[in-house]
Amino acid sequence: MSHDISNGANVRKPLPEKRSRREFLQTASLLPAALYLDGCASSGGQKENVNNRGDTAGSMIDYAHEPLDKVRIGIIGMGRRGLPMMRLLLAIDGVEVVAISDPFAPALDNARKLLTEHGAAMPAFYGDGDYAYRELLARDDIDAVYIATPWRWHAPMAVETMDSGKHALVEVPAALTIDECWQLVDASERTQRQCMMMENVCYGREELMALNMVREGVLGELLHGEAAYIHELRWQMKDMDEGTGSWRTGWHARRDANLYPTHGLGPIAQYMNINRGDRFDYLSSMSSPALGRQLYAQREFPADHQRNQETYICGDMNTSLIKTARGRTIMVQHDTTTPRPYTRHNLIQGTNGVYGQYPDRFALESLGDFHAWQHDMSTLQERYDHDLWKRTEEAANELGGHGGMDFVMLWRTIFCLRNGLPLDQNVYDAAAWSVVIPLSEASNADRGNSMDFPDFTRGAWQDAAPFNIRDAVSNA
């Protein structure tokens, strides 16, 4: 049954049922032209203006929309992320995939095939060029749009999504520049629509368990966290015309930054109540030399190959330090180039002990000897597995998706939307976690001098309630 979200307490701008390409371009003109012309937004190592720039129309910090009986979803991007996410969404009660968009015809074919296999109702398809997604946005029967496109499209599409009266569920990172971060915040406040960055790692079993441990005081007062995206992805350079590497590789030739911080940082930020009693204050960053991609290209491609024409400037290993307003520290690393095992670190340290991953380990003073790491997770899991995980474990294990975290995230997000709860990640989180990219770039280019985080919450972080994933089981 269709549910008209315009009946909700929060009025949205009315939109014509269909608009011409010309009208879409007019909407786009509200955004800086460079976003669409350049292909890659970059702060170029310059310190951008970090001041609070907009008027506050009403903080989104604890915002919850009216409950939705059914969540009508549009999906933009049917590639390596969008397609598997649609598969999971089809498995969740109360979800209707209404429309999908992708300019790459085989991607839509893949979607048709998957939908047919699942016996699902066929949504509307929009595939006529890069801006076909605007036809999806012009519909009035969509509540939320999942955006799974290349990075440079995330922020502009999320802004347009909110301006069309829909919630934006946007892949990581949500934004690439400080300006884009503010655009998201301004749009969310202006439209009173959610902008949730879909940071799936926050829904991993271990991350949820660690959140539980932190909230139950097992680690004592928090002191320090460590996050990373260390994931060798040189092989993606072989994606030339399609696939992640076809667009991701270019960033390594354009920006020397901590390019992909949110997977590691999101959970640490939640443990530390960032934007909810604490906030990121400043950041220093240093990159190692950029050598690995050049060496890989020389080894894997002919001398005249496009991959051998690029100059890769993104330091193979970036290490950034964040200080929070309450004085805590976070180390965030990025390395998708060096041959070494995967890790997100996920280390959280307090006055009573430490929990970390890769490998799973912990040391707690309360357990007696803390001089050797403990590796048996079963005791912790038995005691601290999160209710949300226990509730969704069976389906998560069955359906897969990064060890279940994708399913748990989607299930939980749909649950919140259907129950009128605030989403776990608001627009301020999207901005604060993503802005590490331009801030690290600027600090690294300025001899590691620190860069201030904008206070995207405009002060609201000080009085916000601590973060938790509440009501995960009740009212289902």
Add this chain to the structure above:
Amino acid sequence: MSHDISNGANVRKPLPEKRSRREFLQTASLLPAALYLDGCASSGGQKENVNNRGDTAGSMIDYAHEPLDKVRIGIIGMGRRGLPMMRLLLAIDGVEVVAISDPFAPALDNARKLLTEHGAAMPAFYGDGDYAYRELLARDDIDAVYIATPWRWHAPMAVETMDSGKHALVEVPAALTIDECWQLVDASERTQRQCMMMENVCYGREELMALNMVREGVLGELLHGEAAYIHELRWQMKDMDEGTGSWRTGWHARRDANLYPTHGLGPIAQYMNINRGDRFDYLSSMSSPALGRQLYAQREFPADHQRNQETYICGDMNTSLIKTARGRTIMVQHDTTTPRPYTRHNLIQGTNGVYGQYPDRFALESLGDFHAWQHDMSTLQERYDHDLWKRTEEAANELGGHGGMDFVMLWRTIFCLRNGLPLDQNVYDAAAWSVVIPLSEASNADRGNSMDFPDFTRGAWQDAAPFNIRDAVSNA
């Protein structure tokens, strides 16, 4: 047989055979009075002058003294470090312990007992007050002085040692302020005497093996290193009148810094040829809140106990980032407070892979699959164990001392002195590794803005040969 070092190529200042206390105080007046009055030198979070300040009398970068038939040693400090080091020195051919000094009578008693057990010749003893060591320095039959005293005495004693014409073998850290670092450099160049900081960790089996691997190109071009001194030492707070904690605890109430960086950093610096083709360029640093020592004091001591009267300001976890002139990065952590297992990290990463410790692990592209850590060290050891380790392994294992590294360090240092070789760690290393303390303090106090390293080598790093431990076996 006595060996007169004044016959060497490098002329030293003649010293009277014995001098009065008054004369010693005159010598001391060359040093800043505050060193002796304050008890604790501190840069107070201020940016100190980092410019090259002295005239260059002749770089010590590749300095080697005339070979010594026998190395006549004086030892200042017979506490928890000096005594075991004397035991090891007694086991090395060509060493004569000529004199020892400590103002704490039971320490000298322990020394007498040990010497008697070993049937060793009884050295001269100097124990009359804090400045008794000057009587030791006044002797003309000593080649080198081992300084194993509380931190604040290291630099002043090393300077006086060199000014008395003797080589200074000084415990870590060699200095506590930028000014002290320069005093060491100036004194070493002025007197043409060695100032070796006795960084024992550089002589660990794994560190020597990693050095070998790096020099043989196993890791490819170096990119990044990680170092730490994470060692829970709250229990030392129970040392009240003697023992390390009796003076070390005070630093946690006086400086918010990376207090003890050299154990982790020394080996990484050697892998990276710091001061020999590369150098530390700048540093950013952030400390977590300082909570653990206060909590420990509340738990372990009565409310009116001295440990509950102090305000501990040194952040429980300090994380510092260093950038080198060649663009490499190093992360250095310090935490002696949080309940967690020991680690020095000792992680070194290059374009071909990574080696690290705690636990021992490596991943190398040349071995095929690098997506999982390898933990079997035997293959690496068979192939890359250092000649120095193989030469000294048996005695090191028998005599002990931090897993053998203490013995290897002493054996190697004596070997170099007897063979007229440069010591492995010169005064520039002592200064560059130790200056992390004041630089991290200043950066941490300045919102993580970066602090420039002084170029203690005055430019000589650029043309210096790469670091290696050469000739360890030949000419013994």
